[in-house]
Amino acid sequence: MNDTSPEALQVQLEAIRRLPPEARLRQGLELAFLVRGYGPVIPSIRRIVTIRLVLGDELFRRVYPHVHIRP
Incomplete structure (x- = not known):
């Protein structure tokens, strides 16, 4: 299911690509x-x-x- 227009998706992807790597990782x-x-x-x-x-x-x-995280 995709309710995003191709144009809106393109704008979103361009915005994500402009983010620094640590921001993309965080998101x-x-x-x-x-x-x-x-x-x-x-x-x-x-x-x-x-x-x-x-x-x-x-x-x-x-x-x-002191911090233990199980995989």
Whole structure:
């Protein structure tokens, strides 16, 4: 189902392409969490998982040794 006109979709895609990589990553993660239902229930999960994705597992474990996130 697609209720977006081709012109509106083109404008939206161009706006997304102009975003810096970290903003695109953040939007993608927020959408993924919204779809999974985590965002509204546990907002702090979004932040810590985003940090983990940006730092990578090894550095994340060194910086946040007390935080354990199951895959």
